[in-house]
Amino acid sequence: MTFLKRSPWILHYDASSCNGCDIEVLACLTPLYDVERFGIINTGNPKHADILLITGGINSQNRPVVRNLYEQMPEPKVVIAVGVCAATGGIFRECYNIVGGIDKVIPVDVYVPGCAARPEQIIDGVVKALAILEEKREKMTGEARHAAEAGEST
Amino acid sequence: MNGIVGAVLFLILAPLAGGLIAGIDRKITARMQGRVGPPILQPFYDVGKLFEKESVVVVTAQNFYVVAYLVFIALSGAFFFAGGDLLLIVFAFTLAHVFLVLGAYAVHSPYSHIGAERELIQVMAYEPMIILAAVGLYMVSGSFYVADMAATTVPAILYLPGVFLGLAVILAIKLRKSPFDISTSHHAHQEIVKGITTEFSGPTLGQIEIAHWYENIFLLGLVYLFFAWNPVIGVVAVAVTYVAEIFIDNVTARVRWQTALKGGWLAALLGIANLAILSYMMIGGA
Ligand code: SF4
Numbered sequence: 208m209t210f211l212k213r214s215p216w217i218l219h220y221d222a223s224s225c226n227g228c229d230i231e232v233l234a235c236l237t238p239l240y241d242v243e244r245f246g247i248i249n250t251g252n253p254k255h256a257d258i259l260l261i262t263g264g265i266n267s268q269n270r271p272v273v274r275n276l277y278e279q280m281p282e283p284k285v286v287i288a289v290g291v292c293a294a295t296g297g298i299f300r301e302c303y304n305i306v307g308g309i310d311k312v313i314p315v316d317v318y319v320p321g322c323a324a325r326p327e328q329i330i331d332g333v334v335k336a337l338a339i340l341e342e343k344r345e346k347m348t349g350e351a352r353h354a355a356e357a358g359e360s361t
Numbered sequence: 362m363n364g365i366v367g368a369v370l371f372l373i374l375a376p377l378a379g380g381l382i383a384g385i386d387r388k389i390t391a392r393m394q395g396r397v398g399p400p401i402l403q404p405f406y407d408v409g410k411l412f413e414k415e416s417v418v419v420v421t422a423q424n425f426y427v428v429a430y431l432v433f434i435a436l437s438g439a440f441f442f443a444g445g446d447l448l449l450i451v452f453a454f455t456l457a458h459v460f461l462v463l464g465a466y467a468v469h470s471p472y473s474h475i476g477a478e479r480e481l482i483q484v485m486a487y488e489p490m491i492i493l494a495a496v497g498l499y500m501v502s503g504s505f506y507v508a509d510m511a512a513t514t515v516p517a518i519l520y521l522p523g524v525f526l527g528l529a530v531i532l533a534i535k536l537r538k539s540p541f542d543i544s545t546s547h548h549a550h551q552e553i554v555k556g557i558t559t560e561f562s563g564p565t566l567g568q569i570e571i572a573h574w575y576e577n578i579f580l581l582g583l584v585y586l587f588f589a590w591n592p593v594i595g596v597v598a599v600a601v602t603y604v605a606e607i608f609i610d611n612v613t614a615r616v617r618w619q620t621a622l623k624g625g626w627l628a629a630l631l632g633i634a635n636l637a638i639l640s641y642m643m644i645g646g647a
Contacts, residue, residue: 210409241396243387246403252555254417254562257410281562282415344413 211257211283211344212337214246218256220276222309223299224263227323228290232262234326242330253279258336259286259313260329264296265306277313283343285316285336289329294318364443364508371442371578372435379574380404382581386607393611404570411567419468419560426464427565431572433457438579444508447495454491454579458484461557461569468560476556479543482618486541486625487531493632497524498586500639511589518587518598523635525587527628529602534625535580537573538610541621 221229235242236249250256253276265273277286288309291297296307309315316339319332384401391398400406418424437453440446458480465477499505501520502513510517518525534541543556553559561569581599588595616624 209413210406211413213406214403214410238395241391241398243391243399244397246399246406250555251552252559254560255555255558255566257414281417347415348413 209341209344212341214248215257215333215337215340216248216250216255217258217260217333218251218253218276218280219249219260219262220273222261222263222269222273222293223266223305224290224292225299228262228292228321231323231326232260232289232329235329240326240330242333245333247333253277254281256280257284257340258333259284260289260333261286261293261309262289264292264299264308265312266302266304267306268304270306270312273309273312283340283347285340285343286313287317287319287332287336288315289319289332290324291320291322294320297322364445368439368443371439375435375438375578376571376574379571379576379578380408382577382603383574386603389604389607390611393608404574408567408570411562411570412564414563416563416565418565419470422467423464423560424565426460426467427561427568427572429460430457430464431568431575433460434572434575434579438575438582441507441579441582444506444511446505447498447507447510448492448505450507451491451495454576455484455488457572461572465557465560470560472554472556472559475553476559479553479618480557482622483534483541483543483625486622487534489629490527490531490625490632493629493636494524494528494583497521497632497636497639500636500643507586510586514590516588516590520639521587521635524632527632527635528584528587529605530628531625532580532584532602533606533609534621536577536606538606540609540613540616541624542610542615543618543621 219229219232234240235247253259257280259277259280261273277284286309288294292299292308293315294308296302296305299305300307306312317332317336319328321328324332381401381404383404384399387403388398388401433453434457437450437457440450440453462477462480462484465473465480495505498510498517498521501515501517502510504510533539558566558569581603584599584602585595588598
């Protein structure tokens, strides 16, 4: 029995978004889309989160912050980059302080296109991320089992 | 013998019933907000998931304290359903929360510390009222044993309306509901991150969740004692009380800790006034 798919908790971080994508992310929580139907909770705590959902590109100031948030999340975890800014830097790419997309700093699993990304697309991205999350969990428990077996044989 | 059966049944069934009630709670809350809401079994999925996650430990002591918290909550509930001494149960219950606070203080995290501080304030706010509830039930049934309180034929609620109202107020604190949800900040997430539970993750957080289910069933049992003379009315009253708590949770904003503390102590004053009148009537009658 796997529970991970049924209870993904999301940490939402605004890297340097124009706030357009953030409003769409929050729209997912409203009665119209109500992502809590799928057990999704918007948590403010990286240590409780399974999915890191980032809007906007990386700038030189939040580079260590994003790294830190990612590293504080317990395994298995996935990262979703929402909007073109998060994917490549978007229209801000030429700015002096923008480093680029989220994948310049941490590995990204799902890219949600759009400027701004629509709530339907974001939900779809989360569903895609759940499949990857499940894969990672299987790998993790598989590795743990192998380690335990190796430990027994020695 | 009956006592042991009650305790064992509580230890096995309370997490199931507690999780189910939490699920119904979330569903009703969602409906009140015009949403569909998660499945009823969602709390079980959540806890199941937490046990699938990697265990990240900042300080080993924190896990020890959480286990102690879970054990003492389960023990106080088991004593309760075994018909034990209510005063002993209340003290074991408080000790359990002290362990949770110590666990949060064990980690060097400002959010965790703020949460722990607020949890202590909550304990200060509800403790007088819980003891008054025990005293009130004693005055009506003539015994501190839960078994005798449950078997009494006197309708305790008619003698203790003030005590019951006071208990309803602090129940909002204990169920971690608005307007008193100050230590975990369930609803105002990100204000103090996750307060007392900030530094607990994965399986440890799962244990805290299970302890909370045990706790809720024990508290509903305490509510039931006020209506114990008629089991049907008792069960209905417990359900009504819980739904009322959900309603208050949804229509009130969170208060500051000062107000929470005053609220808890005003509830206690209500309880004391009730008990004073009751003892006056009893002396007058004798
Ligand atoms: S993708 Fe568009 S809407 Fe989203 S943050 Fe970038 S500019 Fe704003």
